[in-house]
Amino acid sequence: xxxxxxxxxxxxxxxxxxxxxxxxxxxxxxxxxxxxxxxxxxxxxxxxxxxxxxxxxxxxxxxxxxxxxxxxxxxxxxxxxxxxxxxxxxxxxxxxxxxxxxxxxxxxxxxxxxxxxxxxxxxxxxxxxxxxxxxxxxxxxxxxxxxxxxxxxxxxxxxxxxxxxxxxxxxxxxxxxxxxxxxxxxxxxxxxxxxxxxxxx
Numbered sequence: 001x002x003x004x005x006x007x008x009x010x011x012x013x014x015x016x017x018x019x020x021x022x023x024x025x026x027x028x029x030x031x032x033x034x035x036x037x038x039x040x041x042x043x044x045x046x047x048x049x050x051x052x053x054x055x056x057x058x059x060x061x062x063x064x065x066x067x068x069x070x071x072x073x074x075x076x077x078x079x080x081x082x083x084x085x086x087x088x089x090x091x092x093x094x095x096x097x098x099x100x101x102x103x104x105x106x107x108x109x110x111x112x113x114x115x116x117x118x119x120x121x122x123x124x125x126x127x128x129x130x131x132x133x134x135x136x137x138x139x140x141x142x143x144x145x146x147x148x149x150x151x152x153x154x155x156x157x158x159x160x161x162x163x164x165x166x167x168x169x170x171x172x173x174x175x176x177x178x179x180x181x182x183x184x185x186x187x188x189x190x191x192x193x194x195x196x197x198x199x200x201x
Contacts, residue, residue, distance in 0.1 A: 001056070001098045001101060001102070001104055002056075003015075003053050003056035003057045003099055004053065004080060006052070006053070006055075006056035006095050006098040006099050006121060006148065007049055007050075007052040007056055008097075009050075009052035010052045010055075010091045010094070010095050011045055011046070011049050011052060011198060012047070013087075013091065013159060013170050014041075014044070014045035014048070014084060014091070015045045016043070016089055017039040017087065018045070025053070027041055033080075033081060034192075035080055035081040036080035036081040036082070036083060037080060039078075039081035040078035040079075040083055041078075041084070043077045043078040043085035044074040044077060044078050044084050045084070045114070046077065047073045047077035047078070048070045048073050048074055048084065048088065048124055051069045051073055051092075052070070052071065052072040052091065052092075052095050053068055054066060054069075055091075055092050055095035055096045055099065055101055056094045056095045056096065056098060056099030058096055058099065059096060059099055059100035059105060060096055060097075060100055060112075060115075060116045060119065062123045062124070062127075063093055063096065063116060063117070063164060064120065064123060064124030064125060064126065064128045064131075064164055065123070065124070065127045066092045066096075067088050067089060067092050067127065067128055067131050068127045068131040068134070070088040070092065070108050071084075071088065071131040071134050071135045072087060072131075072134055074088075074135070075134060075135070075136075078153060081136050082135050082136050082137050082138070085131070085132075085135040085137050085179045086177050089128075089178065089181065090180065090181070090185075092193050093113045093116045093117055093181070094109065094113050094185070094188070096112075096116050097109050097112070097113035097115075097116055098114035100112055101182050102163060105190070106185050106189055106193070108152065109189075110185055110189050113185055114184045114185065117126075117164070117165050117168075117182065118165055119165075120164035120165045121163050121164070122158060122161055122162060122163060124160070124163065124164035125162055125163055125164040125166070125167045126154055126157060127163055127169050128167070129148055129154055129157070132148045132149065133149070146162075146167065146170065147169060163176030165182060166180045166183075168181050169182050
């Protein structure tokens, strides 16, 4: 697929997601957090376009680096809290899959995105860890293994040669996004089909 079409589609998804209403417990067009506003989500959605386009051009390598770059672009354009960290975790491999595919058919994209995640490496894991403090993500403090806020974890990841897929497999039992990334994007594509059906009706 054309990289501009992929990037625009991903950017539109970010804009529509934050504009959905109501979203109890989340920022939407009628509800801000103390430290993060609806407008900051809009700014972040605009800021990450070049990274989404680069993801579509990469065709499968450098997932972690692109997530980190997306986070860095987001915080350059707005000074609220975490806006799109979780969304970027999901969208970057999906944009890479779409950019590497001639077809936008669900089975093709799902297979390719899963393959991209399975082929991640140690550097992808390190890059993701570097993105956490930049994004100001609120994380669980009761995680004993490979704490994302502990610099010592980077050395452990290198020593054990853990890929991003390995790291996400560890956190999948208690983290929905990790589970989605290592589980083949099951919910992502299931809900995409529901939305498509709703639009057609």
